[in-house]
Structure formats: C-alpha cells, structure tokens
Amino acid sequence: MVLKRRFFVALMLAAVLATSGRGAAEAAHTDMVRLHVVAADDTPGAQALKLRVRDACLGVARELLADCGDAEAAWAAVRGATDAFSAAAEAEARRQGYAGAVRAEAGEYDFPDRVYGGALVPAGRYRALRVVLGAGAGRNWWCVLYPCLCLPEECRDGAPVAFHSALLDWLRGAFGGRA
Numbered sequence: 001m002v003l004k005r006r007f008f009v010a011l012m013l014a015a016v017l018a019t020s021g022r023g024a025a026e027a028a029h030t031d032m033v034r035l036h037v038v039a040a041d042d043t044p045g046a047q048a049l050k051l052r053v054r055d056a057c058l059g060v061a062r063e064l065l066a067d068c069g070d071a072e073a074a075w076a077a078v079r080g081a082t083d084a085f086s087a088a089a090e091a092e093a094r095r096q097g098y099a100g101a102v103r104a105e106a107g108e109y110d111f112p113d114r115v116y117g118g119a120l121v122p123a124g125r126y127r128a129l130r131v132v133l134g135a136g137a138g139r140n141w142w143c144v145l146y147p148c149l150c151l152p153e154e155c156r157d158g159a160p161v162a163f164h165s166a167l168l169d170w171l172r173g174a175f176g177g178r179a
Helices: 002-026 044-064 071-080 082-095 166-174
Strands: 028-038 102-111 114-116 119-121 124-133 140-146
Touching (some): 028 044, 028 102, 044 071, 071 124, 071 140, 082 102
Parallel strands (some): 028 124
Antiparallel strands (some): 028 140, 102 124, 114 119
16 A cells, blocks of 8 residues: 555656646746846957847846836836846947947846856846847847846845755645745
C-alpha cells in the first residue's frame, strides 16, 4: 500500500512538473519590470554607446520609479514614460555622435537566467522596456528595474527583494511544509 501511495505521489508530481513548465513559459512574470538595451552591433564604439544609453535610461528610471510601491505601479509608470525613455536614449546617442535609429518600446520579452547579487532571476518572459540602437544586432545589456536590481546600491532602503518558486510553494503546501 505504501509503495502504491509513493508511486501515485511521484506520478502526480511528474504531471505537475510537466504542465507547470508549459504554463510558466507562456505566462509573463508580473512581479518584475526589466530594462533591455540592445547595441547596433558588436564594435567597441557601439558597445560603449549602449552603456551610455543605459545610463541615460537608468537616470529616467531612478526618478520615475522612486515612489512605486509594487510591480504593477512600476510597469504602469514605465509604459506611460516610454517617450521620456526614448528621448533620453536618443539625446545621449546624439551627444555621443550616433546618428542611427534609437527606439524604446514597452512589452513582454524573453530573457535568459541571470544572477544579480547572488539572487537568480530565472529565464522567462518578462515585462520590460527595450531600447534598441540601430539594427539591434549587437550584444545586449539587461537588468531588473523593479524591484531595483540594476544598481542595488541606489535602491530604497526597506524595499526587500524576494524570489520564490511557485512549484516549491505548492509542494510545501501539499506536503505540510511552510508555504
């Protein structure tokens, strides 16, 4: 009887893992807002420009997100300020002598695994501000705008960053552990 119960639990766990992975890949993470800056190409000049444009966008984000209490408010602020991000990125690009296209867009994009200060942000689809320089064929730079992981030393005190796994939360609840 015990063997049958263990087999049933293992079978159920395998089913949950198989279906939860599919749903997680399709749904966007809504607990974060990311920034993604894509260089025109991989030349040293284009890569340096990417970092200058990044800094200009972080300056806008620093002021814009200072009083956001949650990811929904941060996302609404970013979406509402796409023109401000675009203007800041373009102004910096022009200051650096770049004459190519600069565009900023808010949407949902795929990101790979990334570690920020020892905390893993898993691969997946995230809401993000994407700034593309020229053809966007170069290496890119990304971070988490909310909660602040781009420049953690500038984050507001008392704004903890917490990562969790929905699957582990479910398993703990199903088997009597702390959720």
